[in-house]
Amino acid sequence: MRLLLQSSRRFFYRHPGQLILALVGIAAGVAVVTGVALMREVLIDALDSATESLSGAESIRIVDPRGPMDETLFIELAMTRGAPPLLPVLSSRLRHGNRMLELLALDPLSLEQGGPVRLTGSATGPLFGQANAALVSQRTLERLDLEVGATLSVRHFGEQLDLEIVNVVAGGRELDDRIIMDLAAAQHLTGRQGELSFIEAPVDARAWLAERLPEELRLIDADQRRESAASLTAGMRANLTAMSLLSLAVGLFVIYSVLAFLLVQRRRTIGMMRAVGVTEGQVRGLLASETLILAGLGALAGLALGTLMASGLLELVRQPVAELYRMVASAGVQPTPLLYVSVWILAVVMALASVFGVLREAQRIPPGQLARTVHEERSGASPIWRWLPVFLLVAGLGLILVTRSLPPVLVGLFIMLSGCALLAPVLGMHLLRMTAALTRSSLVGRAIKMLLSSRQRLAPAVSALSLALALSAGVGMMVLGFRATVDDWVARLINADTYLTVSQGQLDSSSMETLQDWPEVEMLSGSRQVRMDDGSMVVGYDLNPRAWEGFEWLDGDGLAARDRVESGQAVLVTEPMARRDGLSAGDTLELVTPSGTVEFEVAAVYRDYSTDRGMIAMIGSRFRELWNDDQRDSIGLYLGPGVDHEALEQRVSETFPAGHLTTRESVREQTLGVFDRTFRISWALAILVGMIAAIALISALLALGLERAREYATLRALGLSRAGLAGVVLTQTTSLAAIAVLLAVPFSLLIHATLSLAVQPRAFGWSLALSFPLQPLAVLIPLALLIGALAGAYPAWKIAHRDPAPLLRAS
């Protein structure tokens, strides 16, 4: 065995390029998996690691599911005999440029003295009595590129606040992008007097608290909070995981193609080994050991690369997570040994499994096959093998069509992709044969015929290439198609001319009345949202006839049911809500409101992409009655013809000193801005998969060019010029790239359709109108051809300048 291993070592010495490509291929796949896995953990931990670090890891939290709680509750509890240490916290989201920050305002004097209090005395001192004093961790200070004493400008509900960083607080990644302030100062500054977001208490105080808490308040522990964060981000994380596994699959194709090719190159050596008594098992063992070492080393490098990459990937998802789920995640990842070991084992096992076919082939090499004859391609594979790709495609598609939950759809997608992978070489060879038939005796025809003679060796390369290209393009098309759908939806829904919001004070019914009397205003609409316990929203709408037209009905017709909605008997639900709760028009739903549980009829289901947690819309008057809340988050102004916007703005600022007008166009831009930020991670992963595809392409093409050295030598000896020979090599590599990319086109459409029509609805609850944006293909096709030509250039040059004699002598 030792001898055998030495022989493979010598082989890799002579072909370092192969070795490097195999390592890079597997490393790139593992890197993406590692990066995404690390990022997933951060998303689950995001919700409350910061307060945990301040109040102790084992803490429970008192929350009011209806929203902020009254601070007098804290006083009542804290003054009760035997009260546990309680920490009152007011949390709020702040925006600094494009970055979301979390304001954690607390009473430092209430921090448990015996516990892991991580606010230093000198740090908290300056907090007291200064309205804008704030603390940040050293990491956050560096991330914001600030120094102690500097001013940090943030926006809080549209209003600018200038905070002074008075000191640094000790803390790790859980305090990333957290701003710590004193409760009094924060209430003063944000105008949230009397409010607390939650109260933290030690976990052993559960019984004491449960006995004394008012009924409407809840106690939730760290596990429940993690679960809630996990379910909030479930769709997003499932998407990321699927993408990362696809990347790994492509990486495995690379290692498979390299190993398969290595076997081909070493048939002679192996034949000799078998002749001198090396058993089948030993040959198999040799190849398995090679795979183990290559995959093991590659995976190790992948873990390191993935760790380096994770922070970058995380930065791409942090902002959408903050915008969509109101969670400020840590900016750093925290790898665990378990995660590293699991990913490493997964990669190595999958690599071994992927080369199973190669092992079987190696086993079949007869002893004494010394002659490097052109390997006889096996033909006439059994019908089972021939029909397997079709079977996989059908099975995958069937699974996708019949299931309603996400994991089986992802499994179905994988099965379908495996079918594509197997189908690719078959179709590819057909295409080549057709091209060869068309070009007949020309040099191109000859070059392609040479390719066809080694179709089995090319199969893995064609699979890997076409699949990777298809994935990149498919994901790109899905994102672009989705964007177009969202754009249409926004354009339809946002149909007021301009929207009024206020940064301070209130908009309420009297504001509506005031505006209604303005001559430039034709109609008004208003909305008020509240967040429910499960993250879903309830919105109260004041709708005018044009606003009603903004809805796109997916089930039932809300316009027809308008009377029942306006009378407050019926509600409208968004598609994600309907899908999650299995609701359709005509059903009834129960809603827990501050005025008790109320039953509503579902009048219709409408298209909505604003939250994947679902939304229930009801008429404003009913909402105000049930929630006892007369405020509006925004008022839509429908203007008459020829209204002078500047004059209107002037009038608004006089009537509503803290008011802002936002035009329809900028609402659309903001919505698409959020969308683009949300899908930056998908683009990043698509590009990573594309890069792995490029590695696979280069690896396959280089191998192809180098492997056929002897045949090229023959051509050269027969009188083919150097330029002619180079042309043959270039033709071969470019046409291989061309078939890969051609095959990638239908595959990418399939992937795009599956992601848009099956994965998105199941992950987020919304359906997408299928469109076929072809830009990703328009980029990838020329790129693949270019890489094909470039990857052929080196072997072409090398072969053309090689003396054919020694190579011919070998036979």
Next chain:
Amino acid sequence: MRLDILIILVLVLLTGSWLAWQTRQPEMPVERLSVLSLMAGGDGDFRRVTEPVPLSFPEAHAKHPEYQNEWWYFTGNLDTEDGERLGFQYTLFRFGTRPAERLDSAWAADTTWMAHLALSDGRQQQFFQSERFARGALGLAGADETRWWLRDWEVIRDDQTWHLEADAGDFALELAMTPKRPIVLQGDQGYSRKGPEPGNASRYYSVTRLDTRGQIRIGEQTLAVTGLSWLDREWGSNQLSEEQAGWDWFALHLDDGRDLMLARLRNLDGSTSEWSYGQLVQPDGSARYLENEEFSMEVLRWWTDRNGARWPLDWRIEVPLAGLSLVTRATFDDQHWQGSVDYWEGMIEVIDFDSDQPAGRGYLELSGYGEG
């Protein structure tokens, strides 16, 4: 071994170590609030104690927010029914601050309150302590004529008796303390000078002997107790001069019925300040102010705490005009307060130097030796 394999092994080891290093959990320094920072909230223009002013009661029991610092200080020696020894301390501190801005919030405060609760268990030689803070807002803490409280720890005065109730989780006190003697005004009618500068002084009065009974809980065990307590009330601004490092304070209940308070103020070089003072209270309640020259004291034994700080726990005390020649010994060594303030506060035994017989009990407070 071949060079290439060696290089690969080195690379594998390097990568592996780097990955292992990535999985480390960052160490978090554990730090606590410091009292000094609470007092640093603004220099402020607090009133200073510069001359004797007649005190009237019960008004003087309430807080004096025009001065920067103030405390309500109970210490006491107790016995269980089985004759076991226990000591306790309950102190409510007030620190005035002058906020830079008026904040529009119910949490806005110009006062920070701190409470210290400690129990010395002579049976196991165990020292229990608990510290808590609250801002002077929303009624979380305060002091008026009849009630001194910080959240659910409180002292309520009804008629002539102070009722203390405080639960620190692992131990709890429930005591009724009834004065046996009238209020003693320290210094000159309660004007207690502590340094050369005008304002290096405090208002200071004591109730030196309170008959105490009640119960103490340690873990699950509740013990009925009786004994004697001492109440000190003091307030002022910038009391110590810059040359002073701290004080050694004795509150002794002598078996002959007299009570002796001695406050040795220490200069930065360790010498006794000329501003040291004392008070001798007779069984009939009459009191005599002791000048610095009228008593002397000498350290007999030092104890070193875990942080390496040295504390003088045993003393020799002479008050010739009262005919007292005493030795005091800490009942046990580790009654070291470690919180936002570093001090030693514990029960001590009083022994007559000549006869070597027990002569009373007391409490000793040592400040300025440790870190805080």
